Amino acid sequence: MAKKHDSLGARLNRGEVAYDFIGNRKLWYGLSILITITAIVALAVRGLNMGIEFQGGAVFTTPxxxxxxxxxQEAAEEASGHEALVQKLGSGALRIQxxxxxxxQSDQVRAELAKDLNIAENKIAAELVGPSWGEQIANKAWTGLGIFMFLVVIYLAIAFExxxxxxxxxxxxxxxxxxVGIYSLVGFEVTVGTVIGLLTILGYSLYDTVVVFDSLKEGTKDITKQTRYTYSDLANRSINGTLIRSINTTVVALLPVAGLLFIGGGVLGAGMLNDISLSLFVGLAAGAYSSIFIATPLVADLKEREPAIKALRKRVLAKRAAAAAKGEPLDGPDADDSAEGFEDEDRTAVVGQRGRRGRPSENHG
Known part of the structure; x- marks a missing residue:
């Protein structure tokens, strides 16, 4: 029996309380589809606010x-006739793009800036950036992304299925x-730092997903040898059993990123750190969501189409229906381990799947 003051994490891990993530998967699918469509429409209509590294131009740094x-910003736009982006650096200097x-044109604009800002012209550093450099970075990023996803698929297919x-x-x-859709909607500038951040979040996004998959793989060994749980039942238990761990690791990862974003970027004006941390912050939050609400429910949907798993589901539901018709204790996710009619082979299989978790979760699949 659970102790009265046990933590929520301990109760989730033992399966005493649970949320039906799998049963509500259509809600999460619908929400994700809506957000994804919004992101795609934003990209098609608004596009991305590409930084100077990708479109070319000049960068002026004042003392x-x-x-x-x-x-x-007003002085730079008046002198150049183009839109300008100005950042206050931690040292009190200004970075004008x-x-x-x-x-x-760069020399002319620097002279005008020196005059308007009352700064000696030789104190303003000017740097020209060609669009070809940003294009090379983008192409290498796409290549790296393709290789990464290919290797991920191969590894997961071998390690899991x-x-x-x-x-x-x-x-x-x-x-x-x-x-990327949030960048388009809000108008955040896409820089080389953004690309680095996007590539970095791929690993973070996979971390929680693999943790849940590992729990699910262990929990569904010899699943067809019992008639008490469906695959969806055990998938739901895996999510609930690792839920607190996923939340804790995500929060711990978000805290330093938030520090970089709001303190390093907002207070100190660290341009590159700001760009990297912004994409990391958004990507980490999206990755935590997808590992719980998208990845595992998708696996359950795919597995439930297998003939063996489909046949198991029919046997489990038939057994529960028969028990309910006779008024016997429910032989399903809500049943106690000592419930009458719990067959020896079922007990052995489920105990192996549960480990020390005690009672199963309150999920009917």
């Missing part, structure tokens, strides 16, 4: 001054689409 960001400038590999791949695409 520490009392000039405000708005004053510098202006797209679409060549060498001659192809259904889990497919589900994990869909979850990865889901996370990337949502992250």
């Amino acid at each position: 520490k001054s009392e000039v405000s960001v708005s004053q510098a 202006v797209g679409g400038l060549d060498t001659a 192809w259904r889990m590999a497919v589900a994990a791949l869909i979850a990865l695409i889901h996370d990337l689409t949502i992250t």
Whole structure:
């Protein structure tokens, strides 16, 4: 019997309380489809706010001054005739980005900025950036992404099974689409730091998914040798059993990223750190969501189509219906281990699947 003051995590791990993630999977699918469609529409209509590394232009860096960001932006746009992006750096200096400038135009704009901001022209550093460099970075990123996803699918198919590999791949695409869609909707600038962040979140996104898959693989060994649980029942138990761990690891990962984003970027004005941490923050949150609400329910859907698992489900439901008709204790996820009619082979299989978890979860599959 559970202790009165046991934590929620301990009770989830033993299966004494549970949320029916699998039973409500259509709700999560619908929500994810809606968010994904919104992201795709935003990308098609608004596009991405590409940084100067991808469109080319000039970057001007001033020394520490009392000039405000708005004053510098107004001066830069007036001098260049183009939209300008101004960042306050931690040292008090200003970083001014202006797209679409060549060498001659860059020199002219620097002279105008020196005059308008009352800063010596030789104190303003100017750097030209060509769009070809950003294009090379993007192409290498796409190549790296393709190789990464291929290797992930191969590894998961070998370590687990192809259904889990497919589900994990869909979850990865889901996370990337949502992250890029948020960038488009909010108008965040896409820089090289953003690309680095997007590639980094792929590993984080997979971490929680693999943890749940490992629990599910262990819990469904010899599943067809018993008639008490369906595959969906055990998939739901795996999510609930690792839920607190997933939440804890995600929060621990988000805290330093939030520090980089809101303190490093917002207070200190760290440009590259801001770009990386922003994509990491959005991607980590999306990855935690997909590992719980998308990846494992997808595996359950795919497995339930297997003839052996489909036949098992029919036997389990028939057994529960017969027990209910006779008014006997429910021989299913809500039954006690000592319930009458619990066959020896069922007991052996389920005990092996449960380990020390005690009573099963309150999920009817």
